[in-house]
Amino acid sequence: MTAVLVVEQCLNGLQLGVxxxxxxxxxxxxxxxxxxxxxxxxSLYMVGAYLSVAFLEMSGSFLAAVALALPATxxxxxxxxxxxxxxxxxxxxxxxxxxxxxxxxxxxxxxSIVWGRAALFTSxxxxxxxxxxxxxxxxxxxxxxxIILVGLAVALGLALVVxxxxxxxxxxxxxxxxxxxxxxxxxxxxxxxxxxxxxxALAGLGGLMAGPIYTxxxxxxxxxxxxxxxxxxxxxxxxxxxxxxxxxxxxxVDTLGRAFLKPMLATVLSxxxxxxxxxxxxxxxxxxxxxxxxxxxxxxxxxxVRG
Amino acid sequence: xxxRVRAVTAVAGAAALAAVPVVAAALQEPxxxxxxxxxxxxxxxxxxxxxxLGYGGMVSFGHAAYLGIGAYAVAVPALHGVHSGWLQWPLxxxxxxxxxxxxxxxxxxxSGVYFIMIxxxxxxxxxxxxxxxxxxxxxxxMRLARRSRFGGPVDLADPYVFYYVVLALLLAVLALGHRxxxxxxxxxxxxxxxxxxxxxAIGFSPFRYRLAAFVMAGxxxxxxxxxxxxxxEYVTPGFMHWTRSGDIMVMVILGGMGTFVGPVAGAxxxxxxxxxxxxxxxxxxxILGPLLILVVLYARRGLWGAVSGGSLGRx
Numbered sequence: 001m002t003a004v005l006v007v008e009q010c011l012n013g014l015q016l017g018v019x020x021x022x023x024x025x026x027x028x029x030x031x032x033x034x035x036x037x038x039x040x041x042x043s044l045y046m047v048g049a050y051l052s053v054a055f056l057e058m059s060g061s062f063l064a065a066v067a068l069a070l071p072a073t074x075x076x077x078x079x080x081x082x083x084x085x086x087x088x089x090x091x092x093x094x095x096x097x098x099x100x101x102x103x104x105x106x107x108x109x110x111x112s113i114v115w116g117r118a119a120l121f122t123s124x125x126x127x128x129x130x131x132x133x134x135x136x137x138x139x140x141x142x143x144x145x146x147i148i149l150v151g152l153a154v155a156l157g158l159a160l161v162v163x164x165x166x167x168x169x170x171x172x173x174x175x176x177x178x179x180x181x182x183x184x185x186x187x188x189x190x191x192x193x194x195x196x197x198x199x200x201a202l203a204g205l206g207g208l209m210a211g212p213i214y215t216x217x218x219x220x221x222x223x224x225x226x227x228x229x230x231x232x233x234x235x236x237x238x239x240x241x242x243x244x245x246x247x248x249x250x251x252x253v254d255t256l257g258r259a260f261l262k263p264m265l266a267t268v269l270s271x272x273x274x275x276x277x278x279x280x281x282x283x284x285x286x287x288x289x290x291x292x293x294x295x296x297x298x299x300x301x302x303x304x305v306r307g
Numbered sequence: 308x309x310x311r312v313r314a315v316t317a318v319a320g321a322a323a324l325a326a327v328p329v330v331a332a333a334l335q336e337p338x339x340x341x342x343x344x345x346x347x348x349x350x351x352x353x354x355x356x357x358x359x360l361g362y363g364g365m366v367s368f369g370h371a372a373y374l375g376i377g378a379y380a381v382a383v384p385a386l387h388g389v390h391s392g393w394l395q396w397p398l399x400x401x402x403x404x405x406x407x408x409x410x411x412x413x414x415x416x417x418s419g420v421y422f423i424m425i426x427x428x429x430x431x432x433x434x435x436x437x438x439x440x441x442x443x444x445x446x447x448x449m450r451l452a453r454r455s456r457f458g459g460p461v462d463l464a465d466p467y468v469f470y471y472v473v474l475a476l477l478l479a480v481l482a483l484g485h486r487x488x489x490x491x492x493x494x495x496x497x498x499x500x501x502x503x504x505x506x507x508a509i510g511f512s513p514f515r516y517r518l519a520a521f522v523m524a525g526x527x528x529x530x531x532x533x534x535x536x537x538x539x540e541y542v543t544p545g546f547m548h549w550t551r552s553g554d555i556m557v558m559v560i561l562g563g564m565g566t567f568v569g570p571v572a573g574a575x576x577x578x579x580x581x582x583x584x585x586x587x588x589x590x591x592x593x594i595l596g597p598l599l600i601l602v603v604l605y606a607r608r609g610l611w612g613a614v615s616g617g618s619l620g621r622x
Contacts, residue, residue: 088604098557098560102599103600106593106597109591109593202349222549222607226428226549232424235418278468283438286436287428290425290428
């Protein structure tokens with residue numbers, strides 16, 4: 001029984017980690033390349049979730065919703081970059097924080113005007129319903145397993161694109177010395193817009209997959225955004241590898257902490273004390289982890305090499 | 308010339324704030340008393356943030372944490388029947404200072420964007436902690452049975468007395484802040500902001516000075532939190548929500564950072580704007596958001612910078 005529970009919770013942790021990675025990848029790329037702190041990244045996650053719900057209602061097909069929502073989020077991201085963020089790259093981080101804070105207010109309010117403030121609920125698409133037997137005797141929801149697989153595939157694909165393709169080479173070059181890249185005749189503006197759009201689409205993918213398992217509501221982006229900050233601070237800002245490791249670690253620690261901290265404490269403390277200390281400690285666990293990592297490595301586990 | 312304009316404006320502002328209760332009483336609009344008192348409480352919080360943000364260059368995105376700690380330091384003793392303000396308010400400042408010491412000691416090891424994210428994450432940690440403590444009302448928070456008691460003529464239940472207490476504290480914070488910033492200590496903090504390498508070269512270790520400023524700002528914001536709890540007569544984890552940190556930061560930037568009048572002007576402008584816009588539409592944030600972006604893009608020195616013509620901000 002407990003072994004089953006442990007495996008299940010580990011998979012849940014992996015699933016949360018994968019979602020966090022989808023967000024962290026875009027955020028860390030945008031920071032690494034454009035030197036932009038984008039608080040509004042969570043808003044793109046939210047936009048992805050809402051658009052997929054809307055397209056699902058319109059078309060009735062999950063696949064069609066995915067096929068429409070992803071490019072739509074990409075376009076929204078590129079529009080945001082061109083309209084609001086492009087002129088902020090040379091500004092200091094404080095200006096970026098404020099402007100993207102303004103964007104968050106705008107997006108949350110826009111979403112609640114169109115879809116209302118109440119949470120929307122969508123169900124898991126029928127094709128992905130049910131359970132799959134992962135190990136003998138251990139059944140896991142197909143939908144969550146799919147999230148894990150999609151996330152791992154995206155991580156692998158992203159790593160290949162960044163390390164093996166021409167675009168990836170430009171991205172890496174842009175991260176280490178953008179002036180030089182521009183001097184060599186690369187259209188840096190376009191590169192930035194594309195990178196931002198791809199980051200937005202990844203966040204949108206996260207939001208889209210989150211729809212059926214979390215609630216879709218205004219402000220949903222910020223809840224996950226702050227976890228993502230913890231992820232990239234732990235992993236090292238600007239590093240994809242750091243984003244992968246940080247996301248998995250945070251996903252695992254958070255999920256396992258919530259599941260097992262209370263029973264573990266109950267073996268040491270009295271049950272009422274464990275009842276009150278468990279959840280409190282579990283909710284603080286990843287921040288304590290972050291503080292510990294920073295204490296020993298102020299630049300995170302995998303600091304990006306900057307030129 | 309500019310300094311004279313500034314001095315005149317500052318005195319006129321203080322006089323205007325002192326006159327508000329008289330005007331509100333004459334107009335029989337107690338609402339304004341309430342609104343301006345709230346504005347002044349947030350002005351104290353904004354001034355405390357400006358101390359580290361504007362003068363120290365530390366972009367703390369978790370300042371609302373101390374607002375929450377200060378508020379809980381009033382409400383938790385009250386829950387156990389201790390209503391004395393002589394105990395609650397120093398407790399608010401003490402616990403906030405302690406929290407700032409721990410958060411600062413860890414966060415100040417980093418800089419730049421790491422610092423922004425870490426302070427944000429710590430504040431959010433305290434927010435979730437507040438939600439998970441059922442004994443203190445969890446998500447719903449708790450009502451304050453009565454305002455802090457000081458004895459004698461200082462009765463905060465009287466809205467006018469409370470108003471002047473807040474005004475006096477605001478002026479005291481401004482005066483103290485002004486002294487600190489222009490003392491040797493403040494010089495070092497500002498020097499470390501404008502050129503850390505040179506500050507080190509002449510023999511200062513910026514870390515200790517920054518940490519001291521960070522703790523000071525936390526303590527003052529804790530006081531604002533204690534006032535806020537008395538103002539609203541309830542406390543929720545929402546006091547610590549990260550959007551609240553964002554609001555305080557916006558007040559500082561909107562008014563003009565690296566000045567003392569700026570954050571006060573920013574608090575006035577922000578809360579009045581909120582008041583006017585939210586009366587107009589429930590979706591007022593859809594106007595505020597783009598407005599913020601415009602301010603960042605085109606009015607970088609803030610309101611006070613535009614009025615006074617000079618600021619110590621990022622020149």
